[in-house]
Amino acid sequence: MGRLLPRLEPAPDGAAALPLLIFAVTGMGGIGKTALAVEAAHQACAKGWFPGGTLFVDLRGYDDAPVTADQAVLALLDALGVRGPDLPQTTARQYDTYRTLLAERQDRTLLILDNTSDPSQFLPLLPGTDHHRVLITSRDRPDTLSVRLIDLETLAPDDSAALVTRALHDADERDDRPSREPDALRELTSLCGHLPLALQIAAAMLRRRRHRDIASLVTEIKEAADPTAVLDNGSRGTDLYGRSLVLRPVLETSYRRLPPDQARLLRLLALAPGTETGAEAVAALADLDMGAALGLLEDLAATHLVTPVQGGGGPASGVRWRLHDLVRAFGVRVVAGDAELVEEGEAARGRVLEFYCRWADAADGRLRWLPGRPEPERFADRAQALGWLDGERAGLVAAVQWAEEERYADAAVWLAACLARYLHWRRSFDDSITVGRAAREAAHRAGDPHREAIAWNNLGSALREAGRVEEAIDAHTRARDLYQAAGDHHREPHAWNNLGSALREAGRVEEAIDAHTRARDLYQAAGDHHREAHAWNNLGSALAEAGRAEEAVDAHTRARDLYQAAGDHHGEGIAWNNLGGALREAGRVGEAVEAYGRALEICREFEDWYRAGRTLHNLALAHEVAHHPSDARACWLQSADAYTRANAPTEATQARTRAEEQQ
Known part of the structure; x- marks a missing residue:
């Protein structure tokens, strides 16, 4: 209201009239465009801005038979008092009479042309004078016209909760469910996607279910494959404007009006992993080049079925694209009802998973890269790799969970392995646990003990960092046993080393020392001096905890030197920090301060x-x-x-x- 109402205010006396007379309220179906327009008209008339009142006509632009401009002009003439024998017989004369009446009308009037889907519905109805104002509402953005746009978005969470609360209190002031169940109310509004129409339907259902709690409706919606089915099945009656309170027809009419290529992209976006998708991933999903994908996305954004989310002011290719939750659920339901669309969707998911695997592998390679090794593709430095992973993180994590489907299991398990280091770096331990479990279960179902061991090992590290130490010990033990059974002596020391860290966290220091020593010896035998540094570093921490400070100093010094030899500057920084701790425990405080200073320089260099x-x-x-x-x-x-x-x-x-x- 704060954006629309000031624009309707007349110019001060003596000032030139505003040249722009058309304002448009746009947004997806059910967003509250009509309610906003009507409320703005009421407030503007109450302020005396439109002494001629308001002329309102619903053009039903998204019905099967939209109202034409020729039909609408008859309704407007009737509202202006021209009817019966005074009504001109020809359409042309009817338009002439309509425009003449508005031109002669001294009292400023607001014309509301509601629910338009095409300029041809409202262009013939525009007055021939800038004395009056025109307000249109539409699900489509009329970009080809000189129109001042006000795009509506979904409500804020607090406003959504207030809408449902007010609707319940208006019906029965004794209804205290919102205050008794604030968490359930919040979850309900989230399930409704903070869409006003969905919230109105939910409130109406709660009014009928006066003796049931809000949580019962939340459970019913969550258990349904499509929230719109529950809301539509439970909806009855109409809103203040005589329209049925139903969601699915609103979405269906918007979908049916799309050209085939836009409709296809909308369906595929509904299957994309995560709540937002980057343009590159969309292009892979739809098997399109970037230009074609961006063009279709922009067309869908103009219909408010897709929302662009600008990330950091970057170029268009860096914009992310979001479907409203209810549009996503609708799209999934459309696909599920057609065998050909199911096959199309499965192929699209395979393509986007392949896209994620390729670039997550490249980004992981950059994070692990050391001087002298081959350069990973695409990402020139760590910052680029981390930036890409940060932007795609939600989709990457969601895609790993496709591992439960046999068709995608191998790729999803590989993707999980590519994400382990990144998620640890970002300390995203909940995501790490989710990814680790999905990969472990898929590898186990596939009878792949090698990949299962990798997944157990990564899961154990995430559990340890999350403070779930006993579970971490079990995970690393399982990984170690699987590596041993498979005769994988290259990766077995990884599990021993991580097991040692978990044992140390659990206070089992002597066992930790044994595990790290075993890892060190295995790495030495394999000639893997870089990873040998990891084992020395962890062994030093365990020795320090056991009170063996001088031995710890020696261990961390060995780790530091091996990291330096391998060109692992970040690992060297970790070793310097741990060396500082051992020196401090040994009473060598001056040397400790110097070691910490070296560590701090490296941490800042890596933005760790x-x-x-x-x-x-x-x-x-x-x-x-x-x-x-x-x-x-x-x-x-x-x-x-x-x-x-x-x-x-x-x-x-x-x-x-x-x-x-x-x-």
């Missing part, structure tokens, strides 16, 4: 803000031991900032608390 926060944490402890409170406080504050950048609020709060204690 979580490890930067941890290094600064350790550096603050070293300054406290050295009785340098001001230096310690500065490090605590810097640690809090680094943890904040790493999205680690708990650690950031703890660091700020420690800084306050130094005052």
Whole structure:
């Protein structure tokens, strides 16, 4: 309302009239265009802006038989008092009379042409003077005309909850379900996609189910394959404008009006993984070149069936595209009802999965790349690889879960392996666990112990980082046993090394030392000196925890040197940090401060803000031991900032608390 109402205000006395007289409220079906237009008209008339009142006509642009301009002009003439014998007999004379009446009408009037689908419905009805104002509503954006557009979006969560609450209280002020079930109310509005029409239907259903709780409707919608089926089956009656409160016909009419290529893309987008899809992934999904895919996406956006989501102000190819949840559910239902469309959809999902596997593998290769190795394709540096993975993350994680379908299992399991390092880097442990479990189950069903072991190992690392240490120990033990059974001595030490870290987290330090030692020996035997550095590094941490500080110093020094020899600068930074800890435990505080400083430089170079926060944490402890409170406080504050950048609020709060204690 705040965007529309000011535009209807007349120009001040003596000022030139606004040259633009057409305003359009656009948005997907059910978004509340008519309600906004009518409410704006009421408020504008109440302010005295339109003493001539409002002329309203519903053009029913998305019905099977839309109202034509020739039909609409008769209704408008009737509203202007021209009827019976005064009505001209020919269409041309009817238009002449209509325009003449508006031109002679001194009282400023607002003309609302509601629910238009084509300019031919409203262009002949425009007054020939800028004295009056015209407001149209449409699901399509009239980009070819000089029209001031107001695109409506779905409601904010709080506004959605308020709409349902108000609807229930208006019917019965004693209805306290919204206050008793705030979480269920929030979930209901989310299931309705915050679409006003869906929310009105849900509220109407709740009014009829006066003695049932909101949670019961939530459960019913969640258990249904298509939320629109539940809402439409439970809907009755009409809205304030005499329209049926039903969702599916609204979506069907919008879908039927699409050209075949747009309809195909909409169906395929409904099958895409994740809630938003990048243009490249859309092109792969639809087997189109980028230009064709972008053109169709822009056409669908003009009908408000697809929403562009701008990411960081980049070029059009960087825009992401989102389907409303109810449009997505509708599209899935359309595909499921036709065998040919099912086959088309399966092929599309295979293409997008292949696209994700190729570039996730390349991005993972860049994250793991060391000097002297072949350059991965596409991504010139870590920042590019991380940027692509960040943008596609939701789709990548969702695509891995297709592993439960045999057709996609192999590719999805491979995709999961490509994502393990990235998700660990971003500390996305919930996603890591989801991905790990999907890959493990698919590999087990396929009878592939090698890939199952990889999945168990990655899952164990995610569980450990999430604080679920006993589950992590079990996962790494399972991975180790599978590697041993398969005779895979190349990867067996990975499981031993990770098992050692989990055992150390569980307080089983001596067992951890044994596991890391076993991993180190296996890596040495295989001549894998880079991964041998991982084992030395973890072994040093376990030795430090066992109180064997000087041995820990030696272990971390070995790790640092091996990382340096391999050109793994990031690994070297981790070793410097751990070496600092061992030196501090050994009472060599000055050397520890120097080691932490080297570690911090590398963390900042890689923008590894979580490890930067941890290094600064350790550096603050070293300054406290050295009785340098001001230096310690500065490090605590810097640690809090680094943890904040790493999205680690708990650690950031703890660091700020420690800084306050130094005052």
